Amino acid sequence: QMSNTLNEMIHNLKETAEFARQVGEGNLDHEINLLSEDDHLRQALMEMREKLKDAAKLQEEKRIDEEKRSWANEGLAKLNEILRKQDDVSELSYQILSFLVNYLNANQGGIFIRNTDDENNSILELKSFYAFNRRKYIKKVFEWGEGLVGNCAMEKQTIHLTEIPQNYIQITSGLGGSNPKSLLLVPMKMEKEVLGVIEIATFNEFETHQIAFLEQASLSIASSLNMAETNKRTSELLEKTQQQAEEMAAQEEEMRQNMEELQATQEESSRRAEEFEMQFIELQDLNDELQRKLQHAEEKIQELERKLEKKK
Secondary structure, three states: OHHHHHHHHHHHHHHHHHHHHHHHOOOOOOOOOOOOOOOHHHHHHHHHHHHHHHHHHHHHHHHHHHHHHHHHHHHHHHHHHHHHHOOOHHHHHHHHHHHHHHHOOOOEEEEEEEEOOOOOOOEEEEEEEEEOOEEEOOOOEEEOOOHHHHHHHHHOOOEEEOOOOOOOOOEEEOOEEEOOOEEEEEEEEEOOEEEEEEEEEEOOOOOHHHHHHHHHHHHHHHHHHHHHHHHHHHHHHHHHHHHHHHHHHHHHHHHHHHHHHHHHHHHHHHHHHHHHHHHHHHHHHHHHHHHHHHHHHHHHHHHHHHHHHHHO
16 A cells, blocks of 8 residues: 555656746647645646746747837838838829838729818819739729718728728629628828728737727828828929019010110101201201392393383
């Protein structure tokens, strides 16, 4: 009986030692049973294993969180590179969209930008559309508050749908099309003003850190698009101002030429007036001379007539 008891004790100690060794090597799923309610050694080892499990779980969560932060920071850095290189609104929209769709492992998306040409009716116009690594050109416009895009802009809040309304959107490829599994719309805000909306669809589920990344990215995108639009308008204004300046310079040159021609005409008129005046004086002198000669001739005639009278 003592021999059997000793053998059993040796077996239990081996199991306990093996459990401790497995836990020490990181195998926290290794199981062991308590020998009795008073088995304090195994109870302590099992409690230690649970604490190690909690610590490992916390460490894994920290590692995942760090990976997500690193992923977001890397994405923002790459996005900023794109934002620095482009200044054309259409091309910038396409570069942004193609990057976001691929970085989020999505399938297609669109960027809608506010159009304020009509002061009385602000609209959201599709500036760029990207699907399956291809640039596509489609025409789509939403008024403020119209559809999901218009509501996203009006409410100034992110919209995340996992149940997509039928016929709202289809992800299309060369093999056909089907409804996406998840749809994300994020307003591009600058302070409290919405400049546009980013819409991205995917067959997968958007995770929380992906949504947070797109919301953070939208702030930089809004600022860059606003700057690009401002630069475009400034360039157009400068071009228009330059054109007006050139037109004014041409008008001034034309007016100067007209003034020179007018001055030349006035000088010519003055010269001719002087000539006419001199001719008038000459004619007047000639007329006076003729009058004197006529008077002298009349006197001669009268004298001859008197002489003839005397001879008679």
